[in-house]
Ligand SMILES: Nc1ncnc2c1ncn2[C@@H]1O[C@H](COP(=O)(O)OP(=O)(O)O)[C@@H](O)[C@H]1O
């Protein structure tokens with residue numbers, strides 16, 4: 001099975017901790033041993049937001065702030081590469097072709113950000129479409145997509161399941177400033193919709209949750225079902 005896993009910076013590197021990175025690397029390696037072809041995309045986390053905040057105070061515009069964020073996501077990608085064994089492409093790809101070439105060679109590919117005006121959520125969705133992935137997983141800091149930000153609104157309710165167009169509607173109003181927080185960004189949601197990409201949004205704080213979700217579809221987060229798409233056959237057994 002070919003899977004793209006987006007590891008949010010909030011779960012990979014809310015702060016710098018080698019053991020936490022090791023925990024995510026261990027799950028990725030387990031999935032590779034189970035025969036998965038893997039593209040990983042990592043976010044910027046706390047360090048990105050520290051740099052973005054400082055640069056904003058210095059008067060940088062949003063594109064400049066995005067560029068700083070991209071650089072931090074690429075450093076985080078190098079951290080995960082360092083924790084992965086020999087089967088990982090040592091380079092952080094600058095584009096989807098390089099990532100796709102590595103995955104087709106049988107290597108694990110680890111991307112960071114690629115261009116201003118989006119987040120790594122969109123990178124993961126575009127990579128999943130480009131390599132025709134069977135599944136896209138967002139390991140983020142909440143256990144799914146809610147009707148509103150659950151950290152701000154106690155009345156927010158979780159979607160167990162939703163269509164990509166419902167996802168577009170729910171996250172459409174979330175601001176898109178550099179460093180803003182969203183379980184999936186708007187561009188990612190639109191890419192998931194057009195690609196009819198089977199997607200799971202789950203709490204990846206404990207990376208162990210990723211494995212059963214990928215291998216058996218077992219999780220407590222949100223299933224994003226492509227309209228007109230069927231349940232993936234690999235979970236039929
Ligand atoms: N509708 C929503 N559903 C779930 N989380 C939301 C929603 N709106 C905003 N959020 C916020 O998005 C955060 C996840 O985004 P972010 O911090 O960028 O994670 P990541 O590091 O995975 O990109 C959650 O912790 C939550 O506070």
Ligand SMILES: O=c1ccn([C@@H]2O[C@H](COP(=O)(O)OP(=O)(O)O)[C@@H](O)[C@H]2O)c(=O)[nH]1
Nearest residue numbers: 009043044045066069113114119120178179
């Ligand atoms: O392709 C990308 C990826 C990231 N970013 C910038 O880098 C920041 C950190 O990336 P992301 O939000 O994906 O990290 P996370 O939310 O997972 O910590 C984003 O807010 C954007 O400002 C960007 O401009 N383009």
